[in-house]
Amino acid sequence: MIEVQHLTQRFGDFTAVDDLSFDVRPGEVLGFLGPNGAGKSTTMKMITGFLPPTSGRVRIFGEDIARQPVAVKQRLGYLPEGAPAWGEMTVLGFLRFIGAVRGLSGNALSQRLQQVVAQTELQEVLRQPVHTLSKGFRRRTGLAQALLHDPDILILDEPTDGLDPNQKQQVRDLISNLAEDKIVIISTHILEEVSAVCSRAMIIARGRKVADCTPAELEAKSRYHQAVAVRFQQPVQAAAVFAALPGVTEVDEMENGRSYLLLPQPGARLYHDVSEVIDRHGWQVDTLHIERGRLDDVFRQLTGI
Ligand SMILES: Nc1ncnc2c1ncn2[C@@H]1O[C@H](COP(=O)(O)OP(=O)(O)OP(=O)(O)O)[C@@H](O)[C@H]1O
Ligand SMILES: [Mg+2]
Secondary structure, X not given: OEEEEEEEEEEOOEEEEEEEEEEEOOOXXXXXXXXXXXXXXXXXXXXXXXXXXXXXXXEEOOEEOOOOHHHHHOOEEEEOOOOOOOOOOEHHHHHHHHHHHOOOOHXXXXXXXXXXXXHOOOHHHOOOEHHHOXXXXXXXXXXXXXXXXXXXXXXXXOOOOOOOHHHHHHHHHHHHHHHHHOEEEEEOOOHHHHHHHOOEEEEEEOOEEEEEXXXXXXXXXXXXXXXXXXXXXXXXXXXXXXXOOOOEEEEEEEHHHOEEEEEEOOOOOXXXXXXXXXXXXXXXXXXXXXXXXXXHHHHHHHHOO
């Protein structure tokens, strides 16, 4: 497992990562969320041993990365921010080179190459120099590089950044499939991605951990958690009726009375009363549903933006 203890990074007077501690176990997919400059990438660089911490330490399967860098890095795959270096190499040349650095050769290398090229759908660009690739293909080349030696731990800094919607979905599926026996840490700005692939979400703001829970628990912190959204077939004057229901704190009217959003008091369950009052008035409903909560709302609340 990964043990992060009091990890801190200072650049001059500025503290980018501030006394961060947490553990991650096999099977977990941990998502780092946080505003630009929060310290996500810096934390990942310290976990992977690319940046020595100012203080604190990282242990991976019991080994201190600062003391056993080579042994520990063999068990790590890392997709850094941005594009792979060595842009003059072809994709295939680059992946072969990385494979060699990782100690793979012969059949084992060919097999792994075939596998990761298929997983990241790089077939059509294998002979192209990396610097001529589109952003999405560069990202996928970086991802292939991280997967090549089939590491126990994957640290992926914004793995779906720049990918088209189909590829985003494919990479999310790939991460979910890999995750069963591995430790995966990803960072992302796509909040839905956390619900889609992560078993655990950590929000970082100004270098500090401000939330660490499951995506569902994060959604439950939203004022929209258990809100009831209704859309009628035609506009209806329902605001006063909804506002009078027990447990309703706010009624938002949209589309000139065609849709409404009812926010609950903490813990209140509104659905039953709402559907009853709609039936009683004979209002014709187009859609009626309960909201899970909105991660963007929780994110704003916790990061103070
Ligand atoms: N080498 C460095 N020297 C000085 N400051 C740095 C250095 N590396 C990072 N920083 C600063 O540390 C802070 C955290 O940066 P980091 O890249 O970790 O943020 P992030 O959470 O990954 O942001 P983003 O969402 O934009 O990728 C930023 O204010 C950044 O400018
Ligand atoms: Mg970053």
